Amino acid sequence: MDTTVVNTGTEVKAWGGGNKPLNASYGKMMMWFFIVSDALTFSGFLAAYGFSRFKFIESWPIADEVFTHIPFYHEPAPMIYVAFMTFILIMSSVTMVLAVDAGHHMNKAKVTFYMFLTIIGGLIFVGSQAWEWATFIKGDYGAVQTKGGNILQFVDTDGHRVALSDFAISESNERVQHEQKDGIWFSSEGTLPSYTVDEVYKGLEANPNILVRTELLDEHGHKTVLSREESIEQLKNNGKLVVEGANLHVNEYGTSLFANFFFFITGFHGFHVFSGVVINIIIFFNVILGTYEKRKNYEMVEKVGLYWHFVDLVWVFVFTFFYLV
Amino acid sequence: MAHAHKLEILRGLIKFKSNTQKIWGVLILLSIITAVEVVLGIYKPESLMAKFIGMKILNWIFIILTIVKAYYITWDFMHMRDETASLRRMVVWTAVFLICYLIFILLQEGGYIEGIYSTGYVKKDF
Incomplete structure (x- = not known):
């Protein structure tokens, strides 16, 4: 920093140099500019999500039915776990800003302690997100995809969801998963669903209390349930593929676009959190080694803090648009 | 600082x-x-x-x-x-303007396509 020219001797002229209209250091200002551009990237993704959602506004999955899981607790409880994740991230933002504040007071012990808490918070968040992904990929009830790509789910006469395994009739089945060792070495296929469409259809016929629920939303925002005749008709004529869980091709909860956007946006955000944790760890060790003590300022903690708060800021929006709205 | x-x-x-x-x-x-x-x-x-x-x-x-x-x-x-007012405006106004513009364009277009799907002759229920 000593080599920076701070005085050019021409201060009297506005354009003579030495002016600091923004009163911010180079590093901090560039972090702000990076944040602006990253914010625009995230807005691009979220706006694209909004575009697809508006396009299929009549059949979009209901988030409260998709994200209902809490670890070690088996009753469906929407919102609770994601609210916990949000709180963890806000909390780690608070410890980060406390670390910045301690840095202003040149208090190395406190900076170390709060940086440590921030890293722990970030790790809990990334872990929670991984768990949320795993649950989403695994799925819970199973569904049948039609020729047109729509999803048919199954409910009992009270409107409660019914899992495929509760009514499908298993038959002896010759079809086995094709693996590389059985044929041409470069061709294989993904895991086969537990049931075939035919088995699901036989199960539906045998259980008079089971109905098909389509993707379409009625005027109250509930999914449309077909009558018994329509259910059998729909599954018989259009049922094509049994879907369990969600991935980039199919999604048992509704349109596969929902899963695609969920994986892409929360994945991109999760990657930001992960890189934030890595950067925080680097800075944490720098603090312990006394790098900023020697430098006589903790501005680096502040710059990393800006990034970390930005990650929190993005999550606030992801939370709203994926789980609330 | x-x-x-x-x-x-x-x-x-x-x-x-x-x-x-x-x-x-x-x-x-x-x-x-x-x-x-x-x-x-x-x-x-x-x-x-x-x-x-x-x-x-x-x-x-x-x-x-x-x-x-x-x-x-x-x-x-x-x-x-x-921060100074100029830094604040540089960051906030730029982002807010561009994001509002993007959201308006994309949601408008999405709504239009939805209209085509529901009132036009595109068959989706099969």
Whole structure:
């Protein structure tokens, strides 16, 4: 920093140099500019999500039915776990800003302690997100995809969801998963669903209390349930593929676009959190080694803090648009 | 580095004695907002289901509360409150303008395509 020219001797002229209209250091200002551009990237993704959602506004999955899981607790409880994740991230933002504040007071012990808490918070968040992904990929009830790509789910006469395994009739089945060792070495296929469409259809016929629920939303925002005749008709004529869980091709909860956007946006955000944790760890060790003590300022903690708060800021929006709205 | 933090939030309604105290105060505020969002999200009161400018009132509430949260994260955690007006405007106005523009364009287009699907001759239910 000593080599920076701070005085050019021409201060009297506005354009003579030495002016600091923004009163911010180079590093901090560039972090702000990076944040602006990253914010625009995230807005691009979220706006694209909004575009697809508006396009299929009549059949979009209901988030409260998709994200209902809490670890070690088996009753469906929407919102609770994601609210916990949000709180963890806000909390780690608070410890980060406390670390910045301690840095202003040149208090190395406190900076170390709060940086440590921030890293722990970030790790809990990334872990929670991984768990949320795993649950989403695994799925819970199973569904049948039609020729047109729509999803048919199954409910009992009270409107409660019914899992495929509760009514499908298993038959002896010759079809086995094709693996590389059985044929041409470069061709294989993904895991086969537990049931075939035919088995699901036989199960539906045998259980008079089971109905098909389509993707379409009625005027109250509930999914449309077909009558018994329509259910059998729909599954018989259009049922094509049994879907369990969600991935980039199919999604048992509704349109596969929902899963695609969920994986892409929360994945991109999760990657930001992960890189934030890595950067925080680097800075944490720098603090312990006394790098900023020697430098006589903790501005680096502040710059990393800006990034970390930005990650929190993005999550606030992801939370709203994926789980609330 | 600016040791002079501005210690007032809500236009001076609440004044804090120190920066640390302000941080905890903002945390409480953000937690209350999140709690309100979660409670509304779980119970979804029927009275807020009416439409207002193309969207449910409940969704408007969610979006406004989100922007309020974003404001406090940026202003108090990221210390935007303590930066010069020119830096603040450079960051905030640019982002807000471009994001509003993008959202308008894409949602308008999405709504148009939805209209084609539902009133046109595109068969989707098969």
